[in-house]
Amino acid sequence: MRELLSVTFILVHLTATMVWLGGIAFILLVAIPSAKQILGGDAGKLIGEVGKRFTPMANLSIFFLLLTGISLMAINGTISGEALKGGSGTAMLLKCLLFLVMAGVHFFRGKVLAPRIAKTQSDGAKARLQKLSLNLVWLNFGSGLVVLLLSASVGAW
Ligand code: HEM
Numbered sequence: 001m002r003e004l005l006s007v008t009f010i011l012v013h014l015t016a017t018m019v020w021l022g023g024i025a026f027i028l029l030v031a032i033p034s035a036k037q038i039l040g041g042d043a044g045k046l047i048g049e050v051g052k053r054f055t056p057m058a059n060l061s062i063f064f065l066l067l068t069g070i071s072l073m074a075i076n077g078t079i080s081g082e083a084l085k086g087g088s089g090t091a092m093l094l095k096c097l098l099f100l101v102m103a104g105v106h107f108f109r110g111k112v113l114a115p116r117i118a119k120t121q122s123d124g125a126k127a128r129l130q131k132l133s134l135n136l137v138w139l140n141f142g143s144g145l146v147v148l149l150l151s152a153s154v155g156a157w
Contacts, residue, residue: 020061095150
């Protein structure tokens with residue numbers, strides 16, 4: 001039973017990883033450049049719609065990563081303070097901290113920046129906020145790659 005639970009949680013954990021980090025990679029490396037290439041100044045409208053459709057999927061992925069992550073830690077017995085010592089423990093702690101930063105950035109963009117951009121009248125101010133928002137997505141992309149490195153190194157020490 002324990003093995004079945006572990007396999008199920010890892011499956012959901014890896015699927016949530018694919019949806020969230022894969023979605024960020026697709027938007028940054030494929031959707032935005034393609035939209036700019038074809039639509040020029042109107043690219044923002046298409047990317048806005050893509051972002052709106054991706055947000056609920058990212059929210060769900062964050063929820064399932066946390067839920068299955070804690071469950072896996074409980075099953076693997078890595079939830080105790082003792083287990084969070086040493087190389088693996090440090091990697092898991094750093095991973096959880098970086099995950100919280102990534103989730104914080106995601107909700108800050110969605111709940112604070114997006115409404116502020118929509119309300120801003122001046123083109124200059126709107127462009128600056130949009131640039132900040134895009135840079136935060138790049139930050140989450142980079143952080144996600146570091147989390148993957150930390151995930152691969154847990155258990156390797
Ligand atoms: C962006 C967020 C996250 C990503 C991309 C991610 C990715 C991964 C990956 C790829 C694995 C499989 C590693 C392997 O099979 O060797 C994994 C395993 C695991 N993750 Fe995450 N994870 C994330 C967040 C979390 C969080 C927040 C927690 C804890 C609350 C967590 C706890 C775990 C645990 C306990 C394992 C199993 C480790 C093992 O025993 O091999 N993960 N994660």
